[in-house]
Amino acid sequence: xxxxxxxxxxxxxxxxxxxxxxxxxxxxxxxxxxxxxxxxxxxxxxxxxxxxxxxxxxxxxxxxxxxxxxxxxxxxxxxxxxxxxxxxxxxxxxxxxxxxxxxxxxxxxxxxxxxxxxxxxxxxxxxxxxxxxxxxxxxxxxxxxxxxxxxxxxxxxxxxxxxxxxxxxxxxxxxxxxxxxxxxxxxxxxxxxxxxxxxxxxxxxxxxxxxxxxxxxxxxxxxxxxxxxxxxxxxxxxxxxxxxxxxxxxxxxxxxxxxxxxxxxxxxxxxxxxxxxxxxxxxxxxxxxxxxxxxxxxxxxxxxxxxxxxxxxxxxxxxxxxx
Numbered sequence: 669x670x671x672x673x674x675x676x677x678x679x680x681x682x683x684x685x686x687x688x689x690x691x692x693x694x695x696x697x698x699x700x701x702x703x704x705x706x707x708x709x710x711x712x713x714x715x716x717x718x719x720x721x722x723x724x725x726x727x728x729x730x731x732x733x734x735x736x737x738x739x740x741x742x743x744x745x746x747x748x749x750x751x752x753x754x755x756x757x758x759x760x761x762x763x764x765x766x767x768x769x770x771x772x773x774x775x776x777x778x779x780x781x782x783x784x785x786x787x788x789x790x791x792x793x794x795x796x797x798x799x800x801x802x803x804x805x806x807x808x809x810x811x812x813x814x815x816x817x818x819x820x821x822x823x824x825x826x827x828x829x830x831x832x833x834x835x836x837x838x839x840x841x842x843x844x845x846x847x848x849x850x851x852x853x854x855x856x857x858x859x860x861x862x863x864x865x866x867x868x869x870x871x872x873x874x875x876x877x878x879x880x881x882x883x884x885x886x887x888x889x890x891x892x893x894x895x896x897x898x899x900x901x902x903x904x905x906x907x908x909x910x911x912x913x914x915x916x917x918x919x920x921x922x923x924x925x926x927x928x929x930x931x932x933x934x935x936x937x938x939x940x941x942x943x944x945x946x947x948x949x950x951x952x953x954x955x956x957x958x959x960x961x962x963x964x965x966x967x968x969x970x971x972x973x974x975x976x977x978x979x980x981x982x983x984x985x986x987x988x989x990x991x
Contacts, residue, residue, distance in 0.1 A: 676849070678899060679719040681712040683741045684805070687860075687902055690741045692716065693851055694723065699731045699823025702752070703842070703851055704901065708744030708805045716745060732756065734821060736853025737836035738764035738806070742901065746807030756822055758831070759814040760838035760870050766810055767803065772796050778868035782876065783958065787937030787982050792954060815840055827851075830893065834883025835862040837870055841890075848896025850909070855886065856898050858906040861916055866959045880963030881970055884920065887913050924964040928973055931987035938962055938983060 677694040684707070693703035706712045720726060732754035736742060738761045746755065746765070755765070763771050776796045783793060813822060821827040821842060830841045832855035842851040854862045864879035895909045906912070930936065930944055938961050942950050946957040965985055968974040974985050 673849070676851075676899065677723055678905070679716055681706040681715040682709070683707045683712065684709060685741055687741065689902065691899070691901055693899060694720070694725070695734075695821075695824055695827075697821075697824040697826075699754075700725070700729055701821070701823060702730050702733045702749070704736055704742040704853070705733055705745040705748075705807060707741045708807060713745055713748060732823065734815075734842075735761055735838075736841065736851070736855075736901065737761065737839040739836060739854070740803060740806035742853070743807045744805050746809050754812045754822070755809055756813040756815050757811055758816070758838035758840050759811070762811045762814070764806070764838070765808060767806075767808060772799065774868055775799055778876070779866075779955075782866070783939075783954075785978075785981060785983050786942075786958065786962070787939035788954070788958070789939075792951070794954060830889070832886045832890070833877070834864045834879050834886055836865065837867045837877055837879075843893060843895065845894070848894045849899065850890075850893075850895045850897065851899045852901070854901045855883075856890065856909060856912070857900050857903050858898070858908075858912065859903040861919060863956055863959055864963050866955065866962060878963075878966045878970075879959065880920070880966050883963075884917060884967070887916055920964075920967070923960075924967045924971075927961070927964045928968055928987055931968075931974060931985055932989070935984050935986040938965060938985070941965070941985070 675696050679692045679694060680689050681692060683690050690706055692706050695701040695703055706716055717727060727749050728751055730749040730752045733746060733752050735757035779794055815829045817829060817831040819829040826846060827842045827844050830843050832839045832841045835854045839853055839855055841853055841855050864883040866879060867877060869876050891910060891913050897907050898909055899905055927941055930941055942957050942961040945961055950957045969976060973988055975988060977984050
């Protein structure tokens with residue numbers, strides 16, 4: 669636990685995930701708010717209660733919860749705060765908190781269709797039980813307020829919403845303009861680059877979001893903001909954001925160049941590329957590794973470096989040879 673300034677306190681709880689500990693932020697203002705809600709485990713709950721007590725608070729004191737995004741390590745303890753009937757986040761987060769059967773059906777259909785088109789064999793298709801299993805660590809509820817670019821946080825008029833889609837389709841960050849404090853969720857992390865994950869299209873949209881392109885665009889947007897201190901979802905608090913962002917962009921381009929080199933050798937499906945990029949991980953982490961692979965292909969296609977055709981319903985990518 670760390671009090672980073674009078675208005676913000678950083679609370680750190682364990683997770684069962686490879687990413688390790690996750691940060692939750694207690695925000696003081698006209699309302700006592702929790703930014704994100706950890707993961708749904710007994711260990712996380714005990715750690716959070718202990719740190720709140722040190723600060724002189726109890727779970728009953730929390731008046732509202734504001735979410736950076738919907739992932740389980742950021743929503744898990746939503747239901748543990750009796751007074752916090754208000755839940756604010758991007759509108760796209762709501763379906764993940766409600767999680768009705770239509771949501772699971774749509775999610776499964778989206779990945780079956782996409783992965784089939786990417787050349788993934790039937791026996792490797794993710795099952796709905798896998799999704800349900802990963803969400804056992806997530807909290808359930810429904811939004812009472814939706815937040816969008818430029819909004820101020822309810823109860824905290826000095827904090828402004830910055831849309832930072834990429835890692836998730838409902839990802840938001842929060843900027844305090846007077847001193848450049850930035851609560852960044854998983855968009856800006858110092859020690860690792862977040863994975864822009866595949867998600868079904870939102871609302872009545874038919875085309876899937878291109879998460880990698882969103883992530884890059886929102887990194888560039890953050891360069892134009894006067895961010896002085898980043899309070900991230902994981903890892904250390906840091907201030908060298910304007911040095912870090914070019915590094916993140918460059919490393920992503922290097923990974924894309926690796927995909928481009930594979931395609932210079934021969935045309936391939938996304939799944940064939942995924943196996944080459946992640947030979948040890950693709951079988952056990954198909955969603956993560958395919959998200960990364962498709963993200964790099966989206967980038968290369970946007971740059972005019974690859975073309976995509978379809979053969980019997982399977983997407984084939986080819987390198988455009990540079991002159």
